[in-house]
Amino acid sequence: MQTTRLGTSGLNISRLALGCMSFGDPAVEGNDWALSDEAAEPIFRQALDLGINFWDTANVYGDGTSEEVVGRAINTYSRREDIVLATKVFFPMHGGPGGGGLSRKAILEQIDASLTRLGTDYVDLYQIHRFDPQTPIEETMEVLHDVVKAGKVRYLGASSMWAWQFALMQHAADLGGWTRFVSMQNQYSLMMREEEREMFGLLADQGVGSLPWSPLARGQLTRPWGQQTKRSGADELIADRFNADDEYIAGACEKVATARGIPMAQVALAWVLRNPVVSAPLVGATKPHHLADAAAALDISLTEDEVAALEAPYTPRQPTGY
Numbered sequence: 001m002q003t004t005r006l007g008t009s010g011l012n013i014s015r016l017a018l019g020c021m022s023f024g025d026p027a028v029e030g031n032d033w034a035l036s037d038e039a040a041e042p043i044f045r046q047a048l049d050l051g052i053n054f055w056d057t058a059n060v061y062g063d064g065t066s067e068e069v070v071g072r073a074i075n076t077y078s079r080r081e082d083i084v085l086a087t088k089v090f091f092p093m094h095g096g097p098g099g100g101g102l103s104r105k106a107i108l109e110q111i112d113a114s115l116t117r118l119g120t121d122y123v124d125l126y127q128i129h130r131f132d133p134q135t136p137i138e139e140t141m142e143v144l145h146d147v148v149k150a151g152k153v154r155y156l157g158a159s160s161m162w163a164w165q166f167a168l169m170q171h172a173a174d175l176g177g178w179t180r181f182v183s184m185q186n187q188y189s190l191m192m193r194e195e196e197r198e199m200f201g202l203l204a205d206q207g208v209g210s211l212p213w214s215p216l217a218r219g220q221l222t223r224p225w226g227q228q229t230k231r232s233g234a235d236e237l238i239a240d241r242f243n244a245d246d247e248y249i250a251g252a253c254e255k256v257a258t259a260r261g262i263p264m265a266q267v268a269l270a271w272v273l274r275n276p277v278v279s280a281p282l283v284g285a286t287k288p289h290h291l292a293d294a295a296a297a298l299d300i301s302l303t304e305d306e307v308a309a310l311e312a313p314y315t316p317r318q319p320t321g322y
Contacts, residue, residue, distance in 0.1 A: 001051025008207030024062025090129035145178035157183035209279030
């Protein structure tokens with residue numbers, strides 16, 4: 001497995017990240033597609049065999065059960081010091097004043113809850129899951145700095161916001177002498193390229209690494225257009241984030257994959273990985289071939305003609321996921 005630094009920070013990570021939203025308690029409402037401890041065991045073991053040591057979860061995934069499964073997996077199949085562990089905070093965990101958002105109360109409450117579920121005393125990368133317009137930026141950046149100084153967090157990251165919002169937060173950190181973000185987890189794929197307009201330029205300037213989520217467009221770039229899986233058939237977000245015109249993008253990906261004799265997922269990931277701002281795409285795996293395809297994509301070098309063919313069908317669109 002290739003490794004890289006996360007942006008220009010000193011944190012060394014695998015070139016692929018294991019996205020852990022697919023792990024948790026299937027009994028949780030709306031989480032019936034998730035893999036329990038037993039079902040997830042082969043995926044965790046395969047990730048370790050492939051050298052994928054960067055694991056990303058969030059407090060809200062499976063109502064906290066993803067963190068519990070991930071924490072148990074680290075203790076069972078690996079060692080805490082061998083894993084780069086990331087989680088997130090923002091979305092509501094309960095209705096109380098500290099249940100969600102990025103206030104001082106919420107972050108201090110939620111980092112402790114995450115550490116308990118993960119069974120560890122620190123996380124390597126603590127990410128704000130979204131921008132919080134209800135909380136002063138200075139309040140958020142100061143308390144994030146406090147959890148770093150308390151030893152509960154090693155590095156800070158952000159996710160899915162407008163470039164101007166991210167710039168304001170980094171500037172506030174500079175003015176306050178607080179810890180800056182080293183990563184941005186944003187939506188990026190052949191079917192969602194809006195981050196190329198402003199965010200990627202800002203990340204390059206700031207030395208911040210991109211950790212693309214949904215690099216396979218929620219599975220739309222892994223199979224011929226129109227085919228569905230159990231999860232995609234129940235995924236209401238697919239209709240909101242993709243449209244009929246994206247059939248041509250999927251078709252271009254399928255054509256390149258067919259010509260090379262490889263799965264579509266490898267082509268789509270290879271395209272994401274070629275962007276110099278990208279540190280590590282997040283790969284959500286529920287079947288063994290998902291991680292195998294992702295690892296194989298690291299060895300694929302697309303030609304300029306292939307890149308042009310893959311990018312040609314894209315049309316501008318409103319960013320989603322903010």
